[in-house]
Amino acid sequence: MLPAARGRLSEELFAALAANDAVSERSIPRPDSPDDEQIALWALYELHYRGFDEVDADREWDPDLLRLRRDLERSFEERLRTWVSIPEAAGPVSEVIEKLIAVDDAPSIARFVQRRATGDQVRTVLQHRSIYHLKESDPVSWIVPRLEAGPKAALAGLQFDEYGSGQPSRLHHRLFADGLRAAELDDTYGRYIDEAPVEILELNNAMSLFGLHRRWRGAGLGHLAVFEATSSLPSRQMAQGLRRLGFPEPVAHYYDEHVEADAVHEQLALRLICDVLVEEEPDQRDSVLFGAATCLELEARYARKILRQWDAA
Amino acid sequence: MSVDEPDVIMCPDGPMLLRGHHRVADESGEVFETERPFSAVCRCGKSATRPWCDGSHKLLRRTKTT
């Protein structure tokens, strides 16, 4: 189902998609807020993933929708560039990224869940995270065909692990769906999009932006490296918090799996993917670092928003 | 296989990364089989899921811990 509109642009766009009407520059207004822009962009990206029952599958390559998507992406990119700067440090990108993570002082949702969150607060986080976790790793799959042999083979190995090494029951988005159901939440893809704050849309849209554009392949991989390198320890805290609150085992299991898997993926992404990519294609360095810094910034924005809401920052 | 394509990679201040299938014996001689395309063997001794790395080595470095 298409999400609820969040402003004039998304209202016009979703109505046109549902009615299978053409969109033209004249019929579609400018976004009236970041929420409006981001939900429209999210829906346009979804046409490339699973689509919507009520939208004709052929609209994925509708040139007018692609033009609109490009306009929205440009304003999103502009915003990202004002939030994120590319670090100038020398040395292998893996080291620069590790330093970026080390000096990041964003508050931690995982630590809050581990120690103090209530069951309802955790359910809210699971709903927000479901937007990504139910298509976990999919945005990165777009990058595979755009790489040379070294980083491609390593990334394919990482993705194979994310996708359960050939076993559907071990596939990460399947594990998360199992966890949602065990927690008596809905595991339907995209079910909680209307509950997602703009920060969650930005996190998801940045991954699709990096994944769908070849020119952003470095950023997609830098983003991946930070995502994996900031996952093991927080996943353990999440699992502890879920067990403290008596959540069913499948939810905690999803996070257990990420403690060990992401300890591996972190090293893979930093050393066999990002470092090798930049060695082979030095002009990708800034892009990799931009993606890495973007991941930290957007996660920090989400954490600050939600912890402030709970008065827990 | 070429020499620039090692199957065992030592990560700075981190685990030993293994490519492919291996059997790893821990200090007591118990043997563990790798289950992933790549695996990380703990070198710092602090992991709770030994012989595999669980990221705990980062707590030793006193870098970002959460």
Ligand code: FES
């Ligand atoms: S090397 Fe990572 S936990 Fe020991």
